[in-house]
Amino acid sequence: MTTDDAVAGPVRPAIVLLTRDDGTRRIVEDALRRRYGADYDVHTFGDVATTHDALSRLTAAGTPVVLALVALGTDDPDGLEVLEHLPVDRTCVRVALVRWGDWSTTRPIFDAIGMGAIDRWITCPGLPVDEEFHTAVTEYLEEAATRRGTRFEVVRVVGVRWDPRTQYLRDLFDRNHLPAGFYDATAPEGRAVLRAAGLADPALPVVLLHYQQVPTVLQRPTDIQIADAFGLFEPVGKDEVFDLAIIGAGPAGLGAAVYAASEGLRTIVVEQEAVGGQAGTSSLIRNYLGFPAGISGGRLAFRAYEQAWTFGARFHFMRSVTGLAADGEERRLTLSDRGTVRAATVVLATGASYKRLGVPSLDTLSGRGVFYGATVSEAPAMRGRQVYVAGGGNSAGQAAVHLARYADHVTLLVRRQGLETTMSEYLRREIASTPAITVRTRAEAVAGTGTDFLETLTLRDLDSGAEETVPGVLFVLIGAEPHSQWLAGSVARDRWGYVLTGADLTGGRGTAAPAPEDPTWPAERPPAMLETTMPGVFAVGDVRHGSVKRVASAVGEGALAVSLVHQHLARR
Known part of the structure; x- marks a missing residue:
């Protein structure tokens, strides 16, 4: 020794x-x-x-x-x-x-x-x-x-720990694989960082790009200001027309980007937050092909991003797409910064987000003891706490296992009778063998108390109606809502907002009937497998009606969409 x-x-x-x-x-x-x-x-x-x-x-x-x-x-x-x-x-x-x-x-x-x-x-x-x-x-x-949480810092975030914007930025940097240190502005260490930056009374949160020779200091920055400060924004030329524009950099969008760029298509990816989508927040994905020991969703997404970037794909970060329209043979995307992207084809890979609980007393504490999604950056702060995870799918299971490394105890709240139909067996086995995790079936969170932070949580037994008040922190990973509201009137969606593609456009829709304002298939030829009601626009991953909610299938759909893009370009 x-x-x-x-x-x-x-x-x-x-x-x-x-x-x-x-x-x-x-x-x-x-x-x-x-x-x-x-x-x-x-x-x-x-x-x-x-x-x-x-x-x-x-x-x-x-x-x-x-x-x-x-x-x-x-x-x-x-x-x-x-x-x-x-x-x-x-x-x-x-x-x-x-x-x-x-x-x-x-x-x-x-x-x-x-x-x-x-x-x-x-x-x-x-x-x-x-x-x-x-x-x-x-x-x-x-x-x-x-x-x-001991990594090299290229970014320093100074703010109030449970401030929603501060927490969002910490999570954003973590998901984008940018080593970031957090300093509480109310603590001596945080005040020392501010003094060293020459800030006496700054607008919080403060972001310091510490890796630069002369650090850049941003006070209460917008997402676009952060992207510009990192040099991640390459303006699109007024006359530039891409072969393919991909909206969303989750597994489906990244899969499309890798294959499109590697095959010589001029490709741009527009992403409003971080690479990886929902999968990027997963602490460990153990059933993805080629990683027998498992891999975190963030690491997998970052490797895919580097791969697409190496092949020549362009990335437009911190901008969202607000409109999609046909302009002759081109497709025109309107961006949140009032910019425009023109492309011959488009792949919609905007994914989905976890549903809100719809409980006012809990929703008002979002980011302050109530977290939507597996906020990886907050896991170390759960030491000594009782943590509750609402959800019965793989994402909820992965979050529970990860949080159990830090929390005193984790309780999984599941509305169903069990996990057999919603969670992979390997996760069920791991949860069952982890002493720090308890599964409560037929239970849900119905209320909470607290002003600056969640203090107590009210749980309800769905069979007996009995309620119990407990101290704890809540992570919510239930259901999914597609990011497709901005597509109303542009492409057909089902009644829940998922984008319709292929055979669903021409009959046999059943419960997939589109909303009344959505358009119908306009061409004489039948739509391609992943094609939407706007020819040359394809939908892949979680935003698509009927998709399989798995990382591997999303990547596969992204790759398949590229072959359909080639066919569309050949027809032109």
Whole structure:
């Protein structure tokens, strides 16, 4: 075991390794010390009791344990049980260590991960310099840093913690993968940041672009001012006409952007908030193809954004589209900043948002103890709190699991009798095996009290009608409302606002009957599969009637839309 007590300076995070196999311990310890010893204290142990004692001392000293590696194998048959019950913080990433080729450990490990008992697994280094091993370790250390909120700051936000605009900006930066630090303007540290910026009585919130040589200081900035300050806005030329304009940068829009740009189409993506859409707020998506250990929605979305950007797609951030009209063979988009985008084809990928509760006493506290969606940036602030999550779908389940790392306890409020028809099995298993999560079926939140912040929450049993008042914080992830209000009169929608496409335009609509003011299909040819009532305009993802609410299907629809765009351009 290493100690650095004699060296003055900040407390360094700790990496802990436990295995009874001397050979394995020497190999892994050597690899960890050589690569990470400058920034982390590496502690290695050969028995459980010594490990527990050392972890207690580290906790008492305020040393965060960010990564725990426990072997599973012949000499460590109880490795999974030991790893599950290590006395470490919930933000620590717990990893099972196995020898390559020991296939007998695979099913127990996968089951343990599925039950939420451990986080990841890793194979022992096979070479003196094993980059595959170190790639995995680096990813786990980055995940731990994200959980703890200790990242490099390119942006500083100074404001009042529960101010809605401040909270919105923090979440916006987090979802756009911009490392941001928050400083409470009422605390000494926040006041010190303001003084250093030369601000005596600023309009809050204040945003400081700290990465620039001369920091840019913005007081109570609009979204457009933020985008312009970051240099994210490239004006569209007056005579520019794109092959494809994509509205929305969620999974469907990003999928379309990647395929369109990679195939040489002049592509622009208009996004009013952050890449990723609803999926971007998911703390961990474990059933997306190609990521066996799972990936956060924000990370997946940011990688897709980088991919589309690399291929040449243009992005127009912090602008929303307010109008869509046909102009001969072109389609014209009117933007919230009064700008215009012209394109031969359009893909609508505006997605959907969580429904409001419709409870005035709760809706008035939005952002102040009542949060719509899985606001990832607020999760660390839930330490020591009782948290309630309203919803029974995958997003609600993922939020509950993530919040359980911080909150004292999380209660999932589900209106149905159970989760079997609304949530994936892997999430149900993980929730059932997490002691910090309770599922209350046939229950809903019906009222709340508080002035500056939610103080109490009233819960109702839907069968008996009995009500109970509890302290806590509420996250709401129920239902969905499509972002399509601005499309009224432009393309046909169903009675709930979802955009009609393909065969739904020409008959057999049933419950998908369009609203009376919506147009009908105008051309002699039949509409393409994802085509709306405006030829050359396609709808994909959650905004489309009949879509499958899954990230993979949204990406697939985005890719399919690009092939239909090619067909439309060929007809022209």
